Amino acid sequence: MKQYVSTTNACKLCRPIGACLAFRGVEGAVPFLHGSQGCATYMRRYIISHFGEPIDIASSALGEKHAVFGGGPNLKQGIINVIKKYEPSLIGVATTCLTETIGDDVSMMLDEFKREFLADADSPILINTSTPSYAGTHMEGFRGATRSIVEKLAQHRLTSAEEKRVNLLPGFLSPQDIRYLKELSRDFELPLTILPDLSETLDAPILLEYPKIPAGGTPIDAIRDMGSACASIEFGRTVSDELSAALYLRERFGVQDFRIGTPIGIRESDRFFSLLEKISGKKTPSFHREERDRLIDAMVDGHKYVFGKKVVVYGEEDLVVGITSFLAEIGARPVLCATGGKSGRFKSAIKSVVDGILRDLPEIREDVDFWEIEELTRQLEPDLIMGHSKGYKISRALGIPLIRIGFPIHDRIGGQRILHIGYRGAQMLFDRVANAIIAKKQRDSDIGYGYF
Amino acid sequence: MNGVVLKERTGQVYEKGAGPFKLQCNLDSLPGAVSQRACVFCGSRVVLYPITDALHLIHGPIGCAVYTWDIRGALSSDRELHRFSFSTDLREKDVIFGGEKKLEAALLELIERYNPEAAFVYSTCIVGIIGDDIGAVCKRVSKKTGIKCIPVQSEGFKGNKRAGYEAACRALINLIGDGDIEGISPFSVNILGDFNLAGEIWIIKDYYRRMGIEVVSTITGDGRVKDISRAHGAKLNVVQCSGATLALAKMMKEKYGIPYIRVSYFGVDDMADALYRVADFFKDRQIMENTKALINDELNKLYPALKEFRRELAGKRAAIYVGGAFKAFSLIKAFRLLGMKVVLVGSQTGTKEDYEELEAITDPGTIIVDDSNPLELSEFLKEKKVDIFVGGVKERPIAYKLGIGFCDHNHERKEALEGFIGMYNFAKEVYSTVMSPVWRFVPRKEG
Ligand code: SF4
Ligand code: SF4
Numbered sequence: 090m091k092q093y094v095s096t097t098n099a100c101k102l103c104r105p106i107g108a109c110l111a112f113r114g115v116e117g118a119v120p121f122l123h124g125s126q127g128c129a130t131y132m133r134r135y136i137i138s139h140f141g142e143p144i145d146i147a148s149s150a151l152g153e154k155h156a157v158f159g160g161g162p163n164l165k166q167g168i169i170n171v172i173k174k175y176e177p178s179l180i181g182v183a184t185t186c187l188t189e190t191i192g193d194d195v196s197m198m199l200d201e202f203k204r205e206f207l208a209d210a211d212s213p214i215l216i217n218t219s220t221p222s223y224a225g226t227h228m229e230g231f232r233g234a235t236r237s238i239v240e241k242l243a244q245h246r247l248t249s250a251e252e253k254r255v256n257l258l259p260g261f262l263s264p265q266d267i268r269y270l271k272e273l274s275r276d277f278e279l280p281l282t283i284l285p286d287l288s289e290t291l292d293a294p295i296l297l298e299y300p301k302i303p304a305g306g307t308p309i310d311a312i313r314d315m316g317s318a319c320a321s322i323e324f325g326r327t328v329s330d331e332l333s334a335a336l337y338l339r340e341r342f343g344v345q346d347f348r349i350g351t352p353i354g355i356r357e358s359d360r361f362f363s364l365l366e367k368i369s370g371k372k373t374p375s376f377h378r379e380e381r382d383r384l385i386d387a388m389v390d391g392h393k394y395v396f397g398k399k400v401v402v403y404g405e406e407d408l409v410v411g412i413t414s415f416l417a418e419i420g421a422r423p424v425l426c427a428t429g430g431k432s433g434r435f436k437s438a439i440k441s442v443v444d445g446i447l448r449d450l451p452e453i454r455e456d457v458d459f460w461e462i463e464e465l466t467r468q469l470e471p472d473l474i475m476g477h478s479k480g481y482k483i484s485r486a487l488g489i490p491l492i493r494i495g496f497p498i499h500d501r502i503g504g505q506r507i508l509h510i511g512y513r514g515a516q517m518l519f520d521r522v523a524n525a526i527i528a529k530k531q532r533d534s535d536i537g538y539g540y541f
Numbered sequence: 542m543n544g545v546v547l548k549e550r551t552g553q554v555y556e557k558g559a560g561p562f563k564l565q566c567n568l569d570s571l572p573g574a575v576s577q578r579a580c581v582f583c584g585s586r587v588v589l590y591p592i593t594d595a596l597h598l599i600h601g602p603i604g605c606a607v608y609t610w611d612i613r614g615a616l617s618s619d620r621e622l623h624r625f626s627f628s629t630d631l632r633e634k635d636v637i638f639g640g641e642k643k644l645e646a647a648l649l650e651l652i653e654r655y656n657p658e659a660a661f662v663y664s665t666c667i668v669g670i671i672g673d674d675i676g677a678v679c680k681r682v683s684k685k686t687g688i689k690c691i692p693v694q695s696e697g698f699k700g701n702k703r704a705g706y707e708a709a710c711r712a713l714i715n716l717i718g719d720g721d722i723e724g725i726s727p728f729s730v731n732i733l734g735d736f737n738l739a740g741e742i743w744i745i746k747d748y749y750r751r752m753g754i755e756v757v758s759t760i761t762g763d764g765r766v767k768d769i770s771r772a773h774g775a776k777l778n779v780v781q782c783s784g785a786t787l788a789l790a791k792m793m794k795e796k797y798g799i800p801y802i803r804v805s806y807f808g809v810d811d812m813a814d815a816l817y818r819v820a821d822f823f824k825d826r827q828i829m830e831n832t833k834a835l836i837n838d839e840l841n842k843l844y845p846a847l848k849e850f851r852r853e854l855a856g857k858r859a860a861i862y863v864g865g866a867f868k869a870f871s872l873i874k875a876f877r878l879l880g881m882k883v884v885l886v887g888s889q890t891g892t893k894e895d896y897e898e899l900e901a902i903t904d905p906g907t908i909i910v911d912d913s914n915p916l917e918l919s920e921f922l923k924e925k926k927v928d929i930f931v932g933g934v935k936e937r938p939i940a941y942k943l944g945i946g947f948c949d950h951n952h953e954r955k956e957a958l959e960g961f962i963g964m965y966n967f968a969k970e971v972y973s974t975v976m977s978p979v980w981r982f983v984p985r986k987e988g
Binding site: 134 | 545547549569570571572573574575576577578579580581582583598601602603604605606607608609610611612625626627628629630631632633635636643646647648650651666667669670671697698699700701914915916919920923934935937938939941942943944983984985
């Protein structure tokens, strides 16, 4: 592959958008971007097109003179205005490239602001996270903000030692995924603090009154208690130590940490379920065991359709790792695993999830764009592409079906309702994969055919 | 209504009839107010976007490029370079040591890969800070490749979208004047300020063809570098809608002596008026006759259909919040034609004159607002008991969360709303959202 210097159709987003999404998953929080107005507006637009939900991201709306003299005054005035209008319990401030480059010291500014304006106890919590986009993608922004929230709020409170509260740090999953995790929490009778929790804030109902801040999100008190949980579970095999909130909680409060892969496919889900069994001391409830049984049954029924089918997967690193693991299990052949991220852990994560099943490793590419993904896809001639909406162009150009997963999905409805994780998620993925292959076979056949 | 409006913003909201008309506008967005506005870069990108055989390279970190990737509905009749998102994707070391080298390499690489007719290089916020000289790089690369590379000075923080329009126009004027203008008809125009969303410029071009008028270039919808280079050969510039390309028309007037008129292609009256004014300009009997015949023809087709819609829509209440105010004028008239009442109208970047005009043509009680935000808008929509809201992507979920119909009137639209057929499409869209049974099930309407 030729070395390239430009980026054509990036397979990643910028860092602050990840932070805004993470902040959005905290109860009563308003994300705030310290920078010029454009970034915030663009990100809102982008998020809206996937979730179909309003998302208010405030901005310090810097102009030319602020870029020269520093953005402090605008930041402070902006926060005051947000407090007045939204009455938030938390404001999550992320920097942009602009304010990173001019060197605004946001921590200091916020401290100053608190001294000047926030005397009373019920004033909102201010949390900041540093998100220069020239150093990391939206996923670093997401993980970084999550960790900043934990660092700022988690305490060791030792409320009731016998309570088995567990921290769950899921990374960037769909609202449906988060709802599924909540279901598991009930079924295992294991109280989970899920951070962040986008399940309601970015998938909200229509109500009689328009809420300034949508309901839902991780309660702040629950975050405070994270330091006294009995364990933390963090999804994602590519999370670096500096960005791992679970690691922080162990180092700071001695909370035992389990850092496992995102539970996509059977084996990654098995790992998760056995962890839940271990922590809760309960057997997996029968309903979930049955879902697993039915999944295996379905995989047997459909195995011939998917066997050996070549698949290109792209997107966020941890999602791609999970999907790759799943594809290997069902007998498909991931031929390209691509991501715009650059954690440095992508390759080894892929290798470890396919170990023992795949004979040939797929092409594994990090820090790529869609120009390179397209080139490789042309060479590899896959039967199927899996990833978010941005692969549509390639799918159309090459006539290869695209199965939409992850974020963003903006050319279809319902991206927020896709379940990726657990046995149930694997079942849904399996059905979609098999059906896409069957549909293509029908379409390509001269006569079409009615039965399998 | 003032409860939801920040004190600093009260001058930017006016309810017609409540005291003498005074509306502040043209201010910087208030920090923390969650403005619906974008940035200078956004304005430039919008205007230049539909030039489909030019390369559009965005110099900066990845976000600015990625959020503008293929989000517009501007269609092309051949090349589609505009639908790519090209970026220098600046990294830490570029920010520290400067990004000019990378820019040059990226530009050379992409020119070799795509062989475009010209290249636009957009500077974003961070480029303004680190001080890369994009003009110098463009010059060097133009020399090396023979491809015209044009810097677009669009650092996001240097104003709002409207400043971006002007930066785009300054870039565009560089393209004009190179082409051969031999053989251009004395009855010829350039179409300015139309972006060929959902193929709209094809509708308009067809009207001009039927009138007997040559369209020399379309700036910028379905735009071609070669055509634009001949734009100075046209006899008249017809500038559509908001101020997006007005600055270019002024520059061309100064430089080439080409007069311009401002028109709107939305709604029946404005569309007909646009064509008549163009016909008037040429003072040619045949053209005027053609124009009359064309308009008659189209109206005969359109009116019966509109009457059907009107029967059910009459009396419903509409709200408008759009980027430029000019579009709002036409929308108000279009709603009137459907028997509907406009109760809220606002824009991101209207001027003093725009708002005065809005004040003049709206009914008492209408809210007029500049640079609004979601909380205000939601409050106004509720207060005014709106049945349909017209806006863009960021306004859509506000309407839906309130259980209100919505019409997309933005750069992403997939339905052509210009011309006579556009009025029909608009009415149909309004009808399909206002009359949908889903509203029976939303809490606000239940019980
Ligand atoms: S400047 Fe940075 S933060 Fe803003 S959109 Fe561009 S990449 Fe994202
Ligand atoms: S960085 Fe500047 S140019 Fe880019 S989106 Fe943000 S405001 Fe606009």
